[in-house]
Amino acid sequence: MGIAMSLNQAKAQDNPNKVYDFTSLEKTPDYPGGIKKFYEFLGREIKYPEVAKRNSTQGKVFASFVVEKNGALSDVQITRSLTPETDKEALRVLNKSPRWNPGLLNGRPVRVKYNINVNFSMK
Template sequence: MKKRSFTLLLLLCFGKVLLAQQSQAPSQNLLFLVDGKFISKSDVARINRDSIETLTIVKEKQHKTIFGVNDEAGLVIVITKAKMNSAENRLIKEKISKINFKTKPDAVKAPAPAKPSRDSIANGTFEFTVIQKQPEFPGGIKAFYSFLNENIKYPKEAAKRQIQGRVFLSFIVEKDGSLTNIKVTRGLSHDINDEAIRVLSTSPNWNPGIHFGVPVRVKYNININFNLNK
């Protein structure tokens, strides 16, 4: 369903450009030339819309022959950002420059993703790597580790047994900056794991994550180092 939806969206974008140029080629007969290679309509779903540098519609048959197309189908030429300077795309740009468009050229910048409204942002949980502003401990990461050093109480049994290493944890930074759902994802021993959870649960509220200007719940991952030689 996701692929079909994206294919339809991409075809609609192409269709708007065609209509703006009063094209007679139906959208179902479009041919796609991507980075110098012809692809099928089913492969259009694999194109990441954000990766497109330019999109050019070529309608006139005499112009399409420059690209090896001799039928009546509309030709959509896509150049991606990753390969915009490749030898194939340099040749394509040279060919496009030779076309005498009757009106404005069809080359357009790929549309930027629409900014969601405050109400359209889901109330779910975001990964910290995908949001615009990550949550942060007051004073930054150095202040956070200072907080840990001052508040961690090394378990006596773990110290006696010389257990050392890192405890990896995940938690949710809520919209108000509080930490919830603290879990050990990879630990050392029960007493050290429990101490890591305890000290995180006493953390002051963080500055919450922000996405498009709205505070959001963010899943965060961190590790705490238990070292007897400190």
């Protein structure tokens, strides 16, 4: 069984475009400095949309993306919307994110799907 598992893992790594989930990794992707630093980045970069301010819109935009082997984010998508304006802003900021540390499988970087929420709160 161990041999079959090793062969399956080798075959999976032969597919350079495969996107992995967290459960199959030895090291999950992370933002340099940790997730707290990523939320600080979001806090600095988010520009509250004027329409959302006028309407006192608050809440969360849920998004997903793929952390690529080089740490870049790709395939950024909104998975649960708040408003068109907040969704657009969340996409804008996520697309300008600095590179992450990639996820690892068998010591090699792999593409990993990541889910996150972006908070819109009027303080």
